[in-house]
Amino acid sequence: MIVQRIVEAYVPDKIILYGSYAYGMPRPDSDFDLLILKETTEPPRDRRFAVRKAIWPLPTTIPVEPLVVTESELARRLEIGDQYFQEIVSRGRTVYDRQGLARSRRMVRSRRPRLRSRRSASQRP
Template sequence: MLTERDIHQIVERVVQGYAPDLVGLFGSYAIGRSTQASDLDLLVIKRTAEPVHARVAAVRSQLVGVLHPMDIVVVTPEEFEARRREEYSFTWVVARQAKVLFRAQGVTLLADAREWGRAG
C-alpha cells in the first residue's frame, strides 16, 4: 500500500515532467478505503491539444519505475467541465471524490474539492 509520502512523490514527478493544471486522486485512496490490492487513481487535468492516448502515455513516461498499479485519467479543463455535471457519469463521480494534490497557480478547477492531507 502506498503512503501519503509515496503519493506525493508520484505527483511531484507528474508535475515536474508534464506541467499539468491540476492533479488529484479519486477512488479508494481519495475516500480513505485503500487496501493492499488498491490501485492509485490519478486525475490529471491539462490544457493541451494532444489526443487522449498521447496524454496518458506522456504522464506514464514520467512514472517509469513506479511499480504500483495506477489508473491515470488525463483530460482538458474543457472536457472535465463539460462532463462533471452529467449526473452519475464517471466525471461526475470523480468530481465528488477528488482530493486535489496539486493545483497550478491561478487554476480554479475543482475549487470545491478537498485538498489532500487537509480536513474537509
C-alpha cells in the first residue's frame, strides 16, 4: 500500500526496501527504510518532503524513512565505496522497478501473437 501510493504520487524509477524489514528482522520500533531512485533536479530535502506528502494520508503505524537519490548520485556513492549504499544495493529488496514492469509488459505483448496462433492451431481438427 505504501509503495503503491509512492508510485502513483511520486512516479519513481525504482524502490528498494532495506533495513530490518527487508532482512527479515524487524523489531517493534523498526521503520520502513526505502531507497527511492528518481531522476530529478529537486534538492534532497524537497524530494523527501514530496514522498512524505504522498504517503501522509495512509493509515500506518510504522514510520517510513524515504531516502531519494538519482541514479548518478547512487553511482557516485557506490564508486567512492560508501558502505551504507553498498549494503542497500546488495541486501535490499527491490519492491518496485518501472523498467522491470515495462520489460514484463513488452514481453507479454510480444508473446500474445504466438499464444493466439498456438491456440488456433490446437483447436484445429
